[in-house]
Amino acid sequence: MPKHSRRRATPVLLAVLLALSAAGAIVLSAHLTGTHPRLAVRAGTADQANSVTQGASGAQTASGTQDTPTGQGASGTQTAPGTQDTSTRQAALAALGPSGIQVAGAALANATTGQVLWSTGLNTERPIGSIVKVMTALVVIQAGDLNQEITVPESVIAYLNSQSSNDPSTAGLVVGDQLTAQELLEALLLPSGCDAAYTLAEAYGPGIDAFIAKMNTEAQRLGLTDTHFANFDGMPWPSEYSTWSTPANLITLGREAMSYPVFSSIVSQASYSLPAGDGHNAYFWQNTNPLIGVYPGATGIKTGDTIAAGNCLLFEATQNGVTLIGATLGTPGDDVTVTGPVATTVLNWGFSQF
Numbered sequence: 001m002p003k004h005s006r007r008r009a010t011p012v013l014l015a016v017l018l019a020l021s022a023a024g025a026i027v028l029s030a031h032l033t034g035t036h037p038r039l040a041v042r043a044g045t046a047d048q049a050n051s052v053t054q055g056a057s058g059a060q061t062a063s064g065t066q067d068t069p070t071g072q073g074a075s076g077t078q079t080a081p082g083t084q085d086t087s088t089r090q091a092a093l094a095a096l097g098p099s100g101i102q103v104a105g106a107a108l109a110n111a112t113t114g115q116v117l118w119s120t121g122l123n124t125e126r127p128i129g130s131i132v133k134v135m136t137a138l139v140v141i142q143a144g145d146l147n148q149e150i151t152v153p154e155s156v157i158a159y160l161n162s163q164s165s166n167d168p169s170t171a172g173l174v175v176g177d178q179l180t181a182q183e184l185l186e187a188l189l190l191p192s193g194c195d196a197a198y199t200l201a202e203a204y205g206p207g208i209d210a211f212i213a214k215m216n217t218e219a220q221r222l223g224l225t226d227t228h229f230a231n232f233d234g235m236p237w238p239s240e241y242s243t244w245s246t247p248a249n250l251i252t253l254g255r256e257a258m259s260y261p262v263f264s265s266i267v268s269q270a271s272y273s274l275p276a277g278d279g280h281n282a283y284f285w286q287n288t289n290p291l292i293g294v295y296p297g298a299t300g301i302k303t304g305d306t307i308a309a310g311n312c313l314l315f316e317a318t319q320n321g322v323t324l325i326g327a328t329l330g331t332p333g334d335d336v337t338v339t340g341p342v343a344t345t346v347l348n349w350g351f352s353q354f
Contacts, residue, residue, distance in 0.1 A: 097118045098345045098348075099345075101328070101345050101346065103121075103331055104310060104329050104331075105120060105122070105124050105126050105246070105247050105327075106119065106120050106247055106328040106346065107247035107250075107251055108346050109325055110322070110325075111258070111316055111324055112323055116248070118346075118350070119248070120247075121247060122246065123247075125246055126244060126246070126309065126330060127308045128243065128312055129234045129309040129312050130192045130233065131234060131245070131302050131303070131304035132229060133189060133232075133234060134253055134257050134301065134314065135253060136188060136201065136215065136232050136233065137185055137188055138253075138257050139211065140181060140185060140200050141263055146262065149180055150179060150200070152178075152179070153199060155198075156195050156198045159194075160195060163194065166236055166237075166306070168194040168235055169192040169193065169194060170193050170194055170195045171187035171188070171191045171195055171196045172195075172283065173187060173283075174280075174281050177280040177281055179274075181203070181204075183274060184199055185200075185262070186272045187283070188200060189266050189267055190267075190272055190285040190287045191288060192288050192302075192304075193285075194235060197232050200232075208232065212229055212230070216229050219249075222253065223252065224249040226244075226248070227244065227245040227246070227249045229243050234306070236307070236308065240306060240307060240309075247327045247329065251327060253314075254300075254301055254314050254316065257301065258299075258300060258316060258325070264299065267287070267299070267302065268298075268299045269287060270286065270287050270293040271286045271287060272284070273285075288303045288336060290339060291313075291317065291344070295317060295340075295343070296317075296319060297319045299316050299323075301316055301325075303336045309329065310329065310330035310331055310332060310333075311330075311331040311333050311336045311339050312329045312330065312331070313327070313328050313340075313342070313343050314326075314327045315327075319351050320354070326343065326347065328342050328343055328346065
């Protein structure tokens with residue numbers, strides 16, 4: 001090429017090199033902040049082993065969608081000089097995640113915004129045990145008439161007997177006792193009473209099949225596309241894997257349930273005492289959630305465990321004006337109380353990000 005041709009080409013080459021350099025910086029920043037398209041979470045894939053989305057920098061919501069990363073406008077153009085550096089530091093910190101825990105799937109989110117701060121197996125479907133009862137309660141609360149009196153049916157005995165090999169948790173309800181629907185919600189959510197779940201499902205279906213259909217209809221309304229309910233109490237019937245959900249869907253469900261004061265007031269209690277009255281015996285129910293009364297700021301919400309599900313906990317806590325909600329599924333151990341230290345570790349990590 002003649003010398004004068006090279007001289008005319010120099011500004012063009014410089015412009016190209018500068019453009020490539022800028023593009024490379026944007027790609028590198030996107031990679032570091034977890035917003036690169038190739039890093040998108042897919043259910044059941046290996047990259048879910050430590051799927052992390054963080055605070056304001058490309059934070060993923062519990063529904064699985066991803067917000068515009070900090071430092072970019074809606075069109076992807078760069079804004080606010082210096083914000084990408086902050087986002088990168090936040091991403092690096094969040095990528096560490098809580099350590100020393102055993103879970104099959106888990107997630108932690110900002111309960112106010114739904115932004116997921118950390119997850120593993122975020123969209124992987126798993127059995128969830130008695131966390132199912134959160135949806136049972138939600139269907140009842142939405143139907144209303146919580147002051148109506150419901151008689152504990154005799155058929156509950158046959159149902160519990162059919163599940164005896166699975167050791168169902170009960171509230172010790174006495175057949176023939178008349179309790180209000182709200183009192184039955186206490187029996188459902190605190191001691192995780194399968195007898196209370198059965199009684200409410202029969203009354204609010206009406207009938208078991210109709211009630212389960214309402215549970216799945218509500219799941220569809222909430223956009224819980226990776227959730228299915230085969231029963232009203234989380235027991236392993238028809239099989240261990242007939243009912244399932246994901247950490248992402250459970251966070252959405254938990255946020256919805258906790259938005260109802262009647263629900264949040266029940267699950268925040270350590271116990272509930274119902275004196276004997278006209279038409280019913282006295283009852284005392286303790287909350288199975290190992291965080292309530294132990295972890296500072298714990299406000300709910302529900303335990304679950306079966307052989308296939310392992311030990312599970314859907315939990316929420318508030319500290320210094322920040323409310324976090326999380327789910328841990330499949331923690332090994334002989335008792336659901338093992339979820340307490342796991343959730344404590346996850347929450348401590350989460351609050352340390354603020």
